[in-house]
Amino acid sequence: MKNAQRPTPNATPAGPMPITVEDVSFTYPSGTHALRGVSLRIAPGEAMAIVGENGAGKTTLVKHLNGLLKPSQGRVLVGDWDTREHSVAKTAARVGYVFQNPDDQIVERTVGDEVGFGPKQLGRTEAERAADVAAALALVELSDYAKTHPYDLTTAQRKLVTLASVLAMRTPILIFDEPTMGQDARGLALIGGIVERLKGEGRTVLTITHDIDFCAAHFGRVVVMADGQVLADGAAADVLARAELLATTNVEPxxxxxxxxxxxxxxxxxxxxxxxxxxxxxxxxxxxx
Amino acid sequence: MTVNYGLYVPKQSGIHSLHPLTKLAYLGFCLAVSWVIPGTWTPYLVFLLGIVPLSALGQVLPNILSGAFKAVLPFAISLFVVQGFFWPEGTVLQQIGPFSLKEEGLFFAIRGAGRILMAVSTFLLLSYTTRPDELTLALGQLGVPNSIAYVILSTLQIIPRFQTKATTILDAQRSRGLETEGSLRVRARALLPLVLPLLLSSIVDIEERAIALEVRAFGRQGPKTSLLVLHDTPWQRLLRWLLLLAALGVIVWRIYAALAPRFLS
Structure with missing residues (x-):
């Protein structure tokens, strides 16, 4: 366990930092222009939701924020890091990304080990990892399942495991891709509570969602996307009241x-x-x- | 709306518009010739004369060359190493330390690689120019049971599905700090967190697909109605028969050529 004894510089959680998206365009190898000159500044501690119809460019945009995609034009800065100059694994210490489908990442035999996967990659010591795992599992109310195999849980619970696995990394910025999908009322309240808690800790929380009521309840800023461009960007109360504008991208207020x-x-x-x-x-x- | 047809490359070409069974018969004939007719270079000759022109006509030649190269190379390398250096006896071409490269082993490897090239390129040519649903329907009309036609359909679609899934899983693991770039050791370490979710999610996927098929009456006995209509012509039907007979003729001739000396001597 060399990593456990010798933490990398990534092991120390980074402090609050802004995200700057400067005139970013992106074209997939298939020729699809997914982003067209998008510019945004996300302040540290901001809670921002990105909404829009399928194919609007939401996922492509957030994949730029942790370096999974590199801009064809323009640049993305996470703090003072240009995402083009750092690997995704390095940027993961700053930006945590919870994917939509939990089955795309589960690799360990127990829920506890799965949640500890990220902190382990970041070079945290065993003691730090144990504390991170315990705290993250407590947040998603799965502490009793630490020794359970993830595939013995329901899909909604596995989704919470993937959420915990990113929370355990203690990143200053978190991205949730459709966090409420498949959750019942209890799950919705739990995830809403986690978002509020993260906001209270001064962490930046971003989400892509089709759940407009969830977005309205927990996110102060809303960005509406359509055809790879930002259609509207502002306070949730203002943007979500613009029914005609939302209708153009198939979003209901x-x-x-x-x-x-x-x-x-x-x-x-x-x-x-x-x-x-x-x-x-x-x-x-x-x-x- | 863009429909994903697996490996299928949509183009406006005569090869694309051929009946799936015509292509299947032609590729079967090419495979039979390349595998049955002796000669080290036979598979390569059939590839050059039989596959390359059709691929060019179908506007998929770069896809075929690139796909075949990537698929055949690992097999070709292992064949050259194993057969070239470990052939029991023969003419030594080069001595490298305790190992000797033998001519007979080398030629065996060249022929073996050629056969794999033919198998891969015929599969790719069929996949790139034929929509899987059309192929399935054609096989069904030929009397192939639905379950077998579905196995063929799944095989054609599984490669791009796996590629997409693997990319998503890789992205998810990299986002949790897994380093996948760098030395061979780093890449090897990244393999398990990629392979395990890929296998598990594939098993889940198979189960979900099986249920989805069953609830849509896939297992129902009797004839089924298809909304798809395949374009066929009398000359294509004739060509298919001729190709089938030619392939059978080549195989029978080869068996005769192999057995005749024993009976005649």
Whole structure:
């Protein structure tokens, strides 16, 4: 266990850092232009969701953020690192990426070992790894399954294992690809709670999602993509209220926004409390008038 | 919408529009000639005269050359090493330390590599120019059971599916810090985290596919209706028979040529 005794520089978790996407275009070998001049700056600690129809370029964009794809034009900076100059394995110490399908990564015989895979690659000591694994499993409420084979869990639980395996890496930036897919109400609440906790710790959380209600509840900034370009970028309350714009990329506004628009309320709210407040304010104003 | 047809390369060519069984008969004939007719260079000659022109007509020659080279090279190298240096007796061409390169072994390896080249290139030519669903339908019309036609279809589709899956798994592991670039040792270490999920997810995939087929009445007995219509012509039917007879003729002639001296002497 040479790695355990001799941690690499990656072993120390990096501090908060911004992501800068500068005029990035990307063309797949098949000739598909997946990104066309995308520019974004994601501040440290920001919670940002990327929405848009299938084929809009969402996955291609986030794969640029940890270096899985290198821009055909432009550049991506993670902190002060240009992703073209560092391997994906090195960038993994800064950007954690939770893939959509858990079965694409599970390799170990126990849930505990699977969650410890990332920290091990980053050169953490055995003691550090044990602490990282325990903390990550506690977050996804799978501590009791540490010795279980991952394939003895349900698909939704395996998805949580892959989430824990990236949480255990303690990266300052996390990307979740469709995190709520296949989750029941309990799973949704659990993942929502994890996002809130990460935000509270000042970590950058990015997600690609078709679950607009989840996006509205937990992400302050929303980027709408269509045809490899950024169609809209701004505060969730503003962007998700633009029903006509969202319709052009086959995204429906959250239920509360649609309800607020149907009731002709003066502004849309993304939370139930906010909606009730707006409704009461509107009634009050109506009564006074 | 783009439909994924496995290895199929969509092009507007006469080879693409041929009936799948016509191509199958032609490639079968080429394989029979290259494997049965003696001569070290026979497979290469058949490749040059039988496969290359058709590949060029089908606009898939670069794909065939590149695919065949990648697939044949590892086999060719091992054949040359094993047969060239470990042939029991024969003319020594070169002595390298305790090993001697023998002429007979070398020629055996050349012929063996040629046969593999023919097997790979015929498979690729058929796959690149024939949609798997059309091939399956053609085989079904020939009387091949659906289950066997499906096995053939799956075989044609499995390579690109594996490639896509392997890329996704590799991306997932690299994203968790697995180093896959660098020395041979580093690459070898990265193999297990790639292979294991690939195998496990393939098993899961097979099970899901089997269920999906069953719920769509794949196992139902009796004739099935196909929405696909295959284009066939009288001259293609005639050509298929001629190719079949020619292939059989070559095989019978070879058996006769091998056995006749024993009976005549």
């Amino acid at each position: 959250p239920q509360l926004v649609r309800l607020a628009q149907a009731l002709r309320l003066p502004r849309a709210a993304l939370t139930v409390d906010g909606f009730v407040e707006t409704l009461q304010g509107s009634r009050g104003a109506g009564g006074q008038g």
